[in-house]
Amino acid sequence: MPEVRAMAEKLNVGGQGSPFAPEEAEILGVADLTALEKLFKLRLTGGRSLGHAPGQFVEVSVPGFGEAPISICSSPTQREIFELCVRKAGTVTAALHGLKAGDRIGVRGPMGRGFDVEEMAGNDMLFVAGGLGLAPLRSLINYVFDRRERFGKVWILYGAKTPQELLFTNEFDAWRKQPGTELMLTVDRPDENWRGTAGVITVLFRKLPKVDPKRTYVAVVGPPVMYKFVLLETLSLKIPRNRIFCSLERHMRCGVGRCGHCQINNVYVCKEGPVFRFSQMESLPESFA
Amino acid sequence: MERVVTAKDLAALADDMLRAGRTVAGPVRRKERYFYEAVSRGADLAFDFNYCVYSPRSFFFPPGETLLTYSIGTNELNVAPEAPRTSPVIMGVHPCDCNAIGLLDAVFGSGVPDDHYLARRKDSVVVAVDCHGPCDPTAFCRDMGGNEAQEGFDVMLTPLNGGKGQAAERYLAAAATERGRELLAYNKVGKEPARADRDAAEKFREAKAANFSRRLPYAVEKLPAILDRSYNSLLWQVTAKRCYSCGSCNLVCPTCYCFTVKDVPDLSCASGKRVREWDGCQLQDFATVAGGHNFRPESSSRLRHRIFRKGKWIKEQQGRMGCVGCGRCDRACTAKISVVEIYTQLAEEA
């Protein structure tokens, strides 16, 4: 009789309940950011603070419509509330767009791994955001500004398709007023009122003042096509690969490393990501798919 | 605990379990083929089958199951998790499928435990029946180590007669777990084994070892390294050209556990349920996100993904091979894409 390795008796039947059971959250306010994106201000009705790290996400539930992973776009320094910036992209996100203050939704999380803010502290920060990528980065940007004395210079490079698609424009002035901070914008397709830079995000690197590669951390979030080009730029700045962080979007169905949808090579983005170091991504060819 | 049981004893035991209110399932003959099905009488169970078309995973991880129920339209979030209540007794599981159950136990029991799976698995009893040789020419379980049950069963039945086309009538039933002992103690099924019975079981195992041969030209321990060297092989494209992306290989695989989750409102739209359904990494849109970007748009990248999971990544994550060599995917594939052939060809070029 062969030795039975893991007897079913030892199965970890947790009674922790379903990993799919959401917590209730109340919508405190909804604001239009663009034609497609809305900002939701939320609070867990159980009174618990979400307690996330910048870069983490939640699975948002709208019963009858489903679940979708959404980055937390507020800084963890705001303990009582959290914010989500949601683009209307399909079933769940459209249902969210139909909700108003006072409505309740479901939330699971925070999930995944965010940016390592402790390691970043004491250094200069270069943020590179494309389109909706500014949402997860805003959490880190506002965290850095809330702990301004712990960080050095800050550069924010942000690109969108058109001026109308720029997110969080009402916060730009506050960011610019921060000491040692530069906000640089570009749009692919300017209109007659646009007086800033035109072109894809990489053009902003031409205008970037000299960065000290020994004391700079980079955080990049944008659409898949953006990464290769931006990473080449950051590499030519000679910033070490383990100090370049990217957040990867993938199809997600469970958020707990099981459904298989978010996998890149042997790694589950929902568990080990969505934030990865470039040094890690190099051994995961599918992260550039 | 060991007992000697006849096929009749096993049928009677199944009837006892049914009377005790348990769900009993096992191989059932449908025309020329066998399927795992819930039965209403023990006599319908076949212990002397070649293979079952589908694996028994559906009893623990059903093709579709309700995770939550909810009501819609109320201001409050009104969601209740669904707790499965059936923990089946499955009688007649071959070693490959036992090992696959062991893998699923590890997958659903580790990390954030999945109580939906575990609730079904918790009080289940798996009665394995040993096989005397490859159940089909497509099987390569000997290479994968799948033909010796390591885990995922409570009782092992070793045939004491039959073989070579003859149905076995007597088995040595050996309990491997406490639940297995409980099952065999139930109504004191069968009788105490005699010396001759143990000898017959030993003879069966010797014959079994001789009946299986390797199909891979190398030991499976080398497979992860071979795959590592083959990530950019042209073989993925050459082979995947034939793939229809139908997902049949995923459907029949005892170790596939990818799924999707979706909401199904009822007709009144006042309430509904969130359901989990099997999904397959070979399907075209498995890695597509909203907006339409597909991270694995080519069938070659999807084929490579499946083969790497089965031959390397699951082993790294769960300490067990992600493939037990049952041969089901080969049989299911209309394009004649064969895992064992891919493993062999990769070694030739690596």
Ligand SMILES: Cc1cc2nc3c(=O)[nH]c(=O)nc-3n(C[C@H](O)[C@H](O)[C@H](O)COP(=O)(O)OP(=O)(O)OC[C@H]3O[C@@H](n4cnc5c(N)ncnc54)[C@H](O)[C@@H]3O)c2cc1C
């Ligand atoms: C970690 C992470 C963070 C994210 N953060 C944000 C955020 O902060 N804000 C935000 O707005 N979005 C964010 N997203 C994206 C967001 O999750 C998706 O937009 C959302 O899941 C869409 O769900 P839906 O039900 O609205 O769309 P649906 O249209 O229902 O899409 C749901 C699924 O349908 C499938 N699908 C979509 N299009 C196609 C197609 N063309 N062909 C086949 N199948 C298709 C996809 O598999 C998709 O996942 C994030 C995603 C991830 C993974």
Ligand code: SF4
């Ligand atoms: S069964 Fe064959 S054709 Fe269908 S997806 Fe699998 S490999 Fe492709």
Ligand code: SF4
């Ligand atoms: S990959 Fe094929 S041979 Fe391996 S366990 Fe799955 S169905 Fe069986």
Ligand code: FES
């Ligand atoms: S979302 Fe299911 S494994 Fe990551």
